[in-house]
Amino acid sequence: MKIIVLGSGVVGVTSAWYLAQAGHEVTVVDRQPGAGLETSFANAGQVSPGYSAPWAGPGVPLKSIKWLLMKYRPFVFWPMPDPHLWSWLVQMLENCTTSAYDRNKGRMVRLAEYSRDVLDDLRASTGITYDDRQQGTLQVFRTQKQVDAAAGDIRVLQQYGVKYEVLDAAGCIAAEPGLASARDKIVGGLRLPGDQTGDAFKFTQNLAAMAQKAGVTFLYDTKIRALHNEGGRITGVQTSRGLLSADSYVLSLGSYSPAMVRSLGLNLPIYPVKGYSITTPIINEERAPVSTVMDETFKIGITRLGNRTRVGGTAELAGFSTRLRKPRRETLEHSLTDLFPGGNNLSDATFWTGLRPMTPDGTPIIGRTQYDNLFLNTGHGTLGWTMACGSGRVLADLMSGRMPEIPFEDLGLVRYGR
Template sequence: MKVLVLGGGVVGVTSAWYLAQAGHEVTVVDRQPEAGMETSFANAGQVSPGYSAPWAGPGVPFKSIRWLMMAHRPFVFWPLPDPHLWKWLWQMLENCTTPAYDRNKGRMVRLAEYSRDVLGDLRKETGITYDDRQQGTLQVFRTQKQLDGAALDIAVLKQYQVPYEVLDRDACVKAEPGLADAAHKIVGGLRLPGDETGDAFKFTQTLASMAAKAGVTFLYNTKIKQILADGGRITGVETSGGVLTADSYVLSLGSFSPGVVRPLGLDLPIYPVKGYSLTAAITDAARAPVSTIMDETFKIGITRLGDRVRVGGTAELAGFSRRLRAPRRETLEHSVTDLFANCCDVPGATFWTGLRPMTPDGTPIIGRTGYENLFLNTGHGTLGWTMACGSGRVLADIMSGKKPDIAYEDLNVFRYGQ
């Protein structure tokens, strides 16, 4: 089967890889000059199944008000006159209940755990490297209230048999010695030994090169203008390089997915949530993190990537704006210098922003649509890197007529009544 994949980020490239491995003839189209140049470029670097949780949850509406008042706030909201934003916010509020949170987190953990295992298999089979480490992640709590509040997530971890450790202050420092000077600022932590870290951009570029050698065609610098349809089938994709045709089509355009299929009558509940990151060279390895630290107060991840530290976080609702805002940099700098003082060259760090494609329930949209030959693999939010390999494998199985290794029926767009 000839397959056209729209999007060359980590999700599009993993989709192409597993489709090619299943024997399909695959072409990837992307407007960028290389793979992984959008949201996959400088994300937080975490492969964190254990921390896979929806943003919508009990108490989040009230917490978000408090976050907006913080000096270093993890949530920023620009009330734009965009009907898609307000509809998405309403759908998210509908998911801020305990039953919805449990259901959504269960879906996310299921897919993320599977994806981590698929990534491990890929690493063993191909030898792919990407500044990867398999040394777990540690969520640090600055208050007892935060530590007590972890009980809800721990219950889900138990349900899905995800290994975890609740650590006191000394145990946190033992797991991450770089926290020694900041130990008095934390009360404890939640460690997930099965989580990993790695550079998503390096991974995407390397896997794209491997896929090309395996026969996948990549059409870069090619803008997608519109998807063409006739009745219940897609007949082609109009691009800046002409009309491209295939037997089946995969949409993996992240935050840009809804706009592309809206003319087809598909209303994908995906909205861009802007994130920021700093990438700084390590100046004192003994003071740097060993793996990933999640600073619960500021919702920021601090990750070791080879000889660099990646600091990523912030949820900013600002439409498709790519503006780099100084206050967001200040928040990232505050978190890393407060916990890992003098570990890296923070003043010389590269500042970046990307648009994370978020669904109201946190779960990506994977699988069939109302068009018989159009498939979706999009809407991964902050977890595209965590879920990429599993999502690509599940999609390839669905398109190949093979039953995926995990339950997948509740991952498709039909859960939104479409």
């Protein structure tokens, strides 16, 4: 079958890889000059199945008000007269219940755990490298209240058999010796030994090169203008290169997915949640992270990538703005220097922002649409890197007429009644 994949981020490229491995003729189309140059370019670097959780949860509406008043804010909101924003916010608030949180986290952990296993298989079979480490994630708690609140997450981890360790301050330092200077700021932590780290951009670039050798065609510098349809099927993609046609189509355009299919009558509940990162050289190994440390107070991930540290976080609702805002950088720098003082050279740090395609319930949208040859693999939010390989494999199985290896029905658009 001839398939066109729209988008060459980490999700689009993994989709193309697994579709090609299933024997399909695949073409990837993207406006950028190469793979992984938007949201996948400088994310937090975590492959964190155990930390997979929706932003929507019990108490979040009240917490968000507190976050907005903090000096170093994990959440920033710029009110705009955008009906898509307000509709998305209403749906997100509807998911801020205990039952919804448990349901959403459960399916996110299921997909993320599977994706980690698929990534392991890919690394073992191909030897792909991407500054990868398999040394777990440590969620650091600065208050006893945060420790107590982790009980809900632990319950879901137990349900899905995810390994975890509850640590006191000394245990956190044993896992991440670089935290020794911040001992008085740590109450405890939750360590997830099955989590991993790696540079999503390097992974995407390397996998794209491997996919190309396997026969996948990449059409870069190609603007995607519209999808044509007739008789309940997509008949082609209008691009800056002209009309491209295939037997089936995959939409993996991240935050830009909804606009591409709105004229087709598809309403995808995806909105861009802006994130920021800094990447800085390590100058003192003893004061740098070993793997990933999640600063629960500021919702920031601090990740070791080779001889660099990647610090990522912030949820900013600002539409499609990619403006780099100084206060967001200050938040990232504060978390890093507070927990790992003297480990990195901030004067040589690079500052980046990207738009993360978030659904109201945190779970990506994978599967069929009302058009029988249009498939979705989009809406992964902050977890595109974590869920990419599993999502690509599930999609390839569905499109190839095979039963996916994990339950997939609740990953589709149908869960929104559409």
